[in-house]
Amino acid sequence: MTPDLMEQGARRLRALTEPNASGKTESGGREAGFARIAQAGEVDIAHGRILYLEGVSVSFDGFKAINNLSLDIAPGELRCIIGPNGAGKTTMMDIITGKTRPNSGTVFFGSTIDLLRYNEFEIAQMGIGRKFQKPTVFEQLSVFENLELALKTNKAVKSALFFKLDSAQSDRLAQVLCTIHLASDARRMAGNLSHGQKQWLEIGMLLMQDPKLLLLDEPVAGMTDEETVRTAELFISLKKHHSLIVVEHDMSFIERISEKVTVLHEGSVLAEGTLAQVQNNEKVIEVYLGR
Numbered sequence: 145m146t147p148d149l150m151e152q153g154a155r156r157l158r159a160l161t162e163p164n165a166s167g168k169t170e171s172g173g174r175e176a177g178f179a180r181i182a183q184a185g186e187v188d189i190a191h192g193r194i195l196y197l198e199g200v201s202v203s204f205d206g207f208k209a210i211n212n213l214s215l216d217i218a219p220g221e222l223r224c225i226i227g228p229n230g231a232g233k234t235t236m237m238d239i240i241t242g243k244t245r246p247n248s249g250t251v252f253f254g255s256t257i258d259l260l261r262y263n264e265f266e267i268a269q270m271g272i273g274r275k276f277q278k279p280t281v282f283e284q285l286s287v288f289e290n291l292e293l294a295l296k297t298n299k300a301v302k303s304a305l306f307f308k309l310d311s312a313q314s315d316r317l318a319q320v321l322c323t324i325h326l327a328s329d330a331r332r333m334a335g336n337l338s339h340g341q342k343q344w345l346e347i348g349m350l351l352m353q354d355p356k357l358l359l360l361d362e363p364v365a366g367m368t369d370e371e372t373v374r375t376a377e378l379f380i381s382l383k384k385h386h387s388l389i390v391v392e393h394d395m396s397f398i399e400r401i402s403e404k405v406t407v408l409h410e411g412s413v414l415a416e417g418t419l420a421q422v423q424n425n426e427k428v429i430e431v432y433l434g435r
C-alpha cells in the first residue's frame with residue numbers, strides 16, 4: 145500500500161472511532177445528519193417542535209423522580225411548568241441539559257438531535273441555555289465584563305486574556321444590555337447589583353450565546369414585585385425568537401406570562417392547558433393549588 149492510501153485508511157478509521165470536531169462519532173445516516181445540523185447552528189423544527197420528551201423515567205435509589213414523562217415544546221413557545229415541591233421540575237431540566245441521564249425514554253432537540261447522546265457542555269453549545277435558581281454572576285467584574293466573559297467558550301487563560309470583541313459581538317452585547325434593562329449599569333460591579341438585577345445579568349449572559357431554548361428555574365424567587373413585573377416583560381420579549389421553559393411557583397408571575405401551562409406531579413404531567421384550565425382542574429386543585 146502506498147503511504148497515501150495508508151493515510152487515507154487511517155483517517156477513515158479515525159473518523160469511525162474517534163469523536164470529530166463537534167465531539168460526536170460519525171456512523172453515517174441520521175447521526176451524521178445531527179452533527180451537520182448542530183454545526184450549522186440550526187435545529188430541525190420541521191415537525192413543529194423544538195423539544196420533545198417521550199416516556200422519560202429516572203429513579204434515584206428506587207424512587208421514581210421522573211415517571212413516564214412526555215412533553216412537547218413548540219419553537220418560540222413560552223411554556224410554564226408548575227407543580228408541588230418534589231414533582232420533578234428541576235430533575236426534568238437536569239435531564240434536558242444532560243446533567244442527569246434518564247433510565248428510559250427519548251429526549252430530542254428539534255426532530256433530529258437525540259440529546260441523550262450528548263454531554264452537558266455539548267448540549268449548551270447546541271443552544272440550550274439554563275438558568276439555575278441562584279444567580280452565579282462574577283461579583284468582582286462589571287456588568288459589561290460579565291457579558292463579555294459569557295462569549296468566551298474557550299476558558300483557557302491565554303485565550304481569555306487576548307479576547308477582543310468583534311463588531312457583531314459588540315452590537316450583540318449592547319443589545320443584550322438593553323434587553324435586560326442594565327444599559328445604564330454596564331460599568332457597575334455585578335456584586336453591587338440588586339438580587340433582581342443579578343438575575344437579569346445572568347439571563348443576559350445566557351442570551352450572549354443566542355440560545356434557541358432557555359430553561360429558567362424559579363427565576364423570580366426573591367425578587368421585588370417591580371422586578372417580577374419587569375422579568376415578566378423580559379420573558380415576553382424573548383419568546384418567539386427563543387423558546388422558553390419557565391418553572392415558577394409565583395402565580396401572579398405565571399398569569400402575566402403564560403400561554404400554555406404544564407402541571408407536573410410525581411414526575412409526570414398531571415394537566416396541561418391555559419392557566420385558567422389547569423386552575424379549574426380537580427386533580428390540580430387537590431395536589432397543588434388547593435393546599
Ligand code: ADP
Nearest residue numbers: 204205209227228229230231232233234235236
Ligand atoms: P422539584 O424541582 O419539582 O421541586 P426535584 O426535581 O428537585 O423536584 O426533585 C424530585 C424528586 O427527586 C425529589 O423527591 C428529590 O428529592 C429527588 N431527587 C432529585 N435529584 C436527586 C438526586 N440527585 N438524588 C436523589 N434524589 C433526587
Ligand code: MG
Nearest residue numbers: 233234235361
Ligand atoms: Mg426545583
